[in-house]
Amino acid sequence: MTLRRLLLVVAVAVVASACGRLGTGLPACGAPPSSPNAANVLSVQALPEAAYAPCLNSLELDWDEVEFSARSGLVRLEFERGTDTFLDVRLTATCDIGDAKEVRSGQEDVTRYEDVVVVEEEVRLTIVPDGERPLAHALGLASQLNGSYLEDRPLVVIVDVEAARSATERVGEAAAVSDFVWIIGDIDVDEGTLAMRPTAGGEWIRGIELDDALDEMEDMVEDIQYRGNWYLVFDGGCITYDFDTEGKLAVSIARQADAAIGLYRNSDLIDAARDAGFEPVER
């Protein structure tokens, strides 16, 4: 056998024998402390003084890849779809929570903060009719438009029927709960037009036809988004979730992240190592 052939055989054998061991590189929440995988141990070693390290309960079907890395002082899980990282989870000794608001964590020894920008899935439109005829017309439009979509977002149409109050008052209330407000008067009924204003700011557009109004709204509607941070603060460390999602993933990401990412109690693993005769950290 020539040298070249021998090297080739050995290289192929190494790769072939290695193939059976692929895919062991993510910290698993279900790993028993007595037989954790390497990623669990590396997570603890990166920040042994932290009470918890991030781990995975499961992987969602529409997440393409999770990349784990660990080094002294940092554990990182990067979640990717296509070439985009939509969630970056980092365990560090401390973190700056900024203006984040505290929310319920579900664990006594963990404080949770959130600072996220959410663009909801639904597009809300309130129609304020000015009179009897406009009210009938608005109700007809509502039944026609409810259930339709703008940029893949369901359109929810509400008709303000409280005709006793002033129009200004009704419009102000509508703006607080809707993305768009329409006012329909008698002339609009006759001419098939309406007056429209986006609640995020902008001028009234008067005398606009229905189809044009819907086109304008479609142009103004933002993608569904879920951006910002969660912070899980505990003894010796902090886990930061950095979200950057839009589209359909943004609708479910908060729920998915809660379900998929858990906390691994570091002391369990350290105790198990000590039971096995190792001393991974200074007492």
Place this chain on the structure above:
Amino acid sequence: MDQHTSEESTGPVVGRELDLVGGRREFKIVGITIAGRRRRPSGEAAPLPRDLRGAGQLWLMFSLSVLLVWMWLFVSPSASQWWTEQDYRLLDWLVELRNESLTSTAKLLNVLSAEWIIRILRLGTLVALALVKRWRHLFAVLIAVVIVEFTGDVLQDMIGRHRPLVPILADWEGASHPSRPVGGLAVTLAAMGYALIPYGTNRRRFLFGSGVVMVAVALSRMYLGLDHPSDAWVALLFAPAVAVLTFRLFAPEASFPITWKRGVSAHLDVSGRRGEAIIQAVRDQLGIEVVEVAPFGQEGSGGSTPLRLELAPDDSHPEDYLFAKLYSQTHLRSDRWYKLGRTILYGALEDELRFTSVRRLVEYEDYIQRVMRDSGIPSAEPFGVVEITPEREYLMVSQFLFGSKELTDADVDIAIIDDALGVIRQLWDAGLAHRDIKPANVMIRNDRVVLIDVAFGTVRPSPWRQAVDLANMMVILALRSTPEVVYERALLQFDPHDIAEAFAATRSVTLPSQSRSSLAAFRRSHGVDIVAEFRRMAPHAEPISIQRWSTRRIALALVAAFALMIVLSTLVSEVSGGGML
């Protein structure tokens, strides 16, 4: 077996032939006496055995043993347990030793394996090699580094070993096996030793010193709890082994010795062991006593190492020298890259096929030399092939053309022009093409034209090839006379349409680079475009295209573009600080 017995058993006719076998046969070729050939017995080493001995074999064994250990770890779970137990015996002992001063020393040593130190060493080495244009060594360094870093990266992910379960006293990154800082520093130091320091005491000292440093760094990392002993040892064995083997294979010392001067020659070094091997091989295989081997005319040759062999003083031969061309794997690879480049740039030149081994290359050149001689083409008398290293290095020995001059250095009169054009006519009539007609290959000796360097020659070439030979000869003759005279003399031996076809086939790519530069110089000094002049005088002919878009060319172009993209992205990655170097 005595003479009588031999004749009885083989018959009288065969017996007479066999009388010569094993005896001292003597004969002469162009005045050179050939005598005393000796067959190399089975088992005897070749004149220059392949240069992978000593350190090379040792490191090869190291790398193989590391590969086997890895395989063992993957296949057998109990193996990793056994290794872990051995690791912790040493680690526990080192942890017991911990004290403040030892910890400070270990941390200091560990700085040597820091990424920024390794990067400075690597980039410094590459810059130094680029400055002296030692590209082969530069690529060898890159190859060694990329192999070690890539293997380390892949294996770290595959094996996924955690850091030692002892208190860790310094910063770390990623999984622990193999130890990438140790491997990274080891391959860098080994590559620096082989790429920057000339062979000899200094290199040995540097490599020994590097070895000591590496062991100290490895021990310090174990002491600090960063690496298991097996992580560090494996990296310590594997990384230098990759460097040593890379340099042995891509830039062997015998072929590419380190000397600190700019513009390193691509030719093989024929001093030392190779020079002795050549003398011994020529004596044994050709029966010719050579006393000195010296480089000769290397500036005009890139495809082989041309040599002048000085013969031992002997009254029987009037000439004291032989010409020889040394071919090696390096030349074979250069030939392949050259042809590959031409295929991508210029399309499929119809007969640009690569040789598969050095033996095939020299066999072909020997054959074509003999065909040329048998066809009466004036060329150097071949003496045959000499084996230096089986399958890897061969020497082509031929007559040394005393008193010859390059055509561009000689006085070119009508007789020379007729003679040169007559040689092309002879080639055409014999169904041959030289394919490399340029000033350096057309010699004038005793007022006659002699062709040399027939290695590119071919039998039964395409008409296009033959036409190109004619055009190239007319061009270099015109450089020493005028296009009008050459055209007029050519008409005596060629049809006007032959000449028209020759210049219809002429392109920049069909002209050897030496002829191209001479033509450009002539145009600058005389204001005459020789090729255009010939085209003006010859009958009109449509240009003959040699661009051929084949599947192979397209595939090669795509692969080359992809490779270029990888190189560029690697460079960008390096500049931005995230790459392997």
